[in-house]
Amino acid sequence: MATTLKINGEVREINADADTPLLWVIRDELDLTGTKFGCGVASCGSCTVHINGQPQRSCIYPISAVGDSEVTTIESLDSPEAKAVQAAWQELDVVQCGYCQSGQIMSAVGLLTQNTKPTDEDIDSYMNGNACRCATYVRIRAAIHHAADLLEAKA
CATH class of the missing domain: 1.10.150.120 ([2Fe-2S]-binding domain)
Structure with a gap:
C-alpha cells in the first residue's frame, strides 16, 4: 500500500502497510539510521522523532497516524x-x-x-x-x- 509521508522536509512515497511502525519506514525504507530501535514498546526513547515539532516514539507510531504531519529525525534537526x-x-x-x-x-x-x-x-x-x-x-x-x-x- 502506498503512503505519502513528509519526512525531513521531503515528501516521500512509501510502500508499506498502514500499521507499519514509523521507525521501520525511517530506518529500512529511507535508510535514516540515526533513529534507533531499542525496546519496541515506547519505553526507552531511542526511537524518538518529532512529529509537528513534538517528540514521539516512532516504534509504536503507525504510518497511518502520520497523515499530513511533518516528521523530523535527528538527521535534519535544525533549530x-x-x-x-x-x-x-x-x-x-x-x-x-x-x-x-x-x-x-x-x-x-x-x-x-x-x-x-x-x-x-x-x-x-x-x-x-x-x-x-x-x-x-x-x-x-x-x-x-x-x-x-x-x-x-x-x-
Whole structure:
C-alpha cells in the first residue's frame, strides 16, 4: 500500500502497510539510521522523532497516524534549540556509548522548545522514559541546563 509521508522536509512515497511502525519506514525504507530501535514498546526513547515539532516514539507510531504531519529525525534537526542542545552535549561530553543519544537529544530539544528555563524536576519529568544504559543522566541534565543558558545568551 502506498503512503505519502513528509519526512525531513521531503515528501516521500512509501510502500508499506498502514500499521507499519514509523521507525521501520525511517530506518529500512529511507535508510535514516540515526533513529534507533531499542525496546519496541515506547519505553526507552531511542526511537524518538518529532512529529509537528513534538517528540514521539516512532516504534509504536503507525504510518497511518502520520497523515499530513511533518516528521523530523535527528538527521535534519535544525533549530536554535537543537543547535544549543548539540553544542551542550559536545561541550559537556555527555555521550558514553551513544546508542540512546539521538532519542535523548530529540526529547531535550522538545523540552527546550516548550520550556526555555527548565528546573531539575522539569527535566527529570520530561525526560522520563528516555533510558540510558550507561547512566549518563546527570550529564544529560547538566547539558540541558547548559543548552538553556546558551539559548538565553543568544536571546
